[in-house]
Amino acid sequence: MFKKISNYFNKKNLKDEKYSYLFNKPHEDEYVCFDCETTGLDPKIDDIISIGAVIIKNNMIVSSKKFVKFVKPKTKLQAEAIKIHHIRECDLEEAEDVDDVIEEFIEYIGNRTLVGYYLEFDISMINKYLKPKLGITLPNKIHEVSAIYYDYKIEKIPQANIDLRFNTIMEDLQIPFMGKHDAYNDAIMTSLIFIKLKNFPKIKIK
Numbered sequence: 566m567f568k569k570i571s572n573y574f575n576k577k578n579l580k581d582e583k584y585s586y587l588f589n590k591p592h593e594d595e596y597v598c599f600d601c602e603t604t605g606l607d608p609k610i611d612d613i614i615s616i617g618a619v620i621i622k623n624n625m626i627v628s629s630k631k632f633v634k635f636v637k638p639k640t641k642l643q644a645e646a647i648k649i650h651h652i653r654e655c656d657l658e659e660a661e662d663v664d665d666v667i668e669e670f671i672e673y674i675g676n677r678t679l680v681g682y683y684l685e686f687d688i689s690m691i692n693k694y695l696k697p698k699l700g701i702t703l704p705n706k707i708h709e710v711s712a713i714y715y716d717y718k719i720e721k722i723p724q725a726n727i728d729l730r731f732n733t734i735m736e737d738l739q740i741p742f743m744g745k746h747d748a749y750n751d752a753i754m755t756s757l758i759f760i761k762l763k764n765f766p767k768i769k770i771k
Contacts, residue, residue, distance in 0.1 A: 568706070578700040588704050589676045596621040596708070597673070598680040598759060599632070600751040601687045602650040605643040608689040612638035613663060614652055616670055617748030619756055621680065624764065626756050632673045633749045635660040650746060667694045678706040682731055682755045685709070708770060710734070710758045717768055734758055 576588050599618035605611035618632035635652075637660040642653065670691070681687055684707055692702040711729045718727045731754075735742060740757045743750045763770050 572704045575701050575704050580698075580700040584671065584699055584701075587671070587676050587701075591676050591678045591706055594623055595677055596680045596759070597675075597677045598752050598756040599670075599674070599687060600681060600748045600755065601690050602652060602748045603690060604638045604640045606686075608686065608693055610640060611643070611690075612636070612640050613666075613690050613694070614638050614642070614657060614660070615650075615748045616666065617750070617752040618670070618673060619749075619752050620677070621756050621760065624760050626753065626760075628753075631749065632670065634666045634669065636663045636666050637661065638663075650748075652747075663694055664698065667691065667698060671695070671699075674705065676705065678708060679703070680708045680710065680755065680759045682710050682751070682758070708759065710755055710762065713762045713768065713770070714738075714758070717762055717765060720767060738762070 572588055576585070579585060597618055597620055599616060601613050602615040603611050603613055613636050615635045616632065620627040620630050635657055637657055679688070688703055688707070696702055711734070714734050715727050715729060719725065732742075735754065735758065738758060738761050740754065740761065743754055762768050
C-alpha cells in the first residue's frame with residue numbers, strides 16, 4: 566500500500582510522459598538483477614563507474630540480453646573502492662557519459678521488478694542521476710536477496726545470528742563463484758541466489 570501511495574506522488578513529478586510505462590504493473594515472473602560499481606560508498610558524493618544487469622525470466626538468466634556499461638565519473642576513484650572492483654581511472658578512458666547510460670538502463674529495466682544484494686545502495690546511486698533527469702526515483706518493485714535469505718534461515722534456525730555476507734550466502738546455497746568481482750559477474754551470482762531461494766518450497770516471493 567505504501568509503495569502505491571509513494572508511486573502516485575512520484576509519477577506526478579515525471580518530466581517526460583514517454584517513461585510513464587515505468588509505473589505499469591510489472592511482468593509476471595520476470596525480473597532484472599543489477600549491480601553498480603562506484604568511486605566510493607557515499608551516494609551523495611560518489612559516482613557510478615559501471616552497471617551490470619541481467620534479465621531473469623521463468624527461472625532462467627537471459628544471458629543474451631545482458632547490460633554492461635562503463636561510466637566516466639566526475640569524482641576520483643577511492644583507493645578502498647579500487648581494492649574491491651579493481652577498476653582504475655585508466656580503465657575508464659573509453660567509458661560513456663552517465664546521462665546516456667542511465668537512459669539506456671531505464672529502457673532496459675522497463676517496469677520489471679528489480680533484484681539485488683544490498684539493493685538500497687545501488688538504487689540510491691541510480692536515483693542520484695534519475696531524479697534530476699526525469700524528476701522521479703525508480704518506481705519499480707524490488708526484491709533484496711539478503712532479506713529473502715534471512716527469512717529462509719531464521720525459519721530454519723529461530724533466534725540465530727544470520728551471516729548475510731555475500732560469500733557466506735553463496736557458500737551456504739552451494740552456488741559457484743564466478744571469477745573476478747565486477748558488476749556483471751555480481752549480477753549473475755546474485756541472480757543465481759535469487760532463483761535458488763525463490764524455488765525453495767517455503768519461500769514466498771510476492
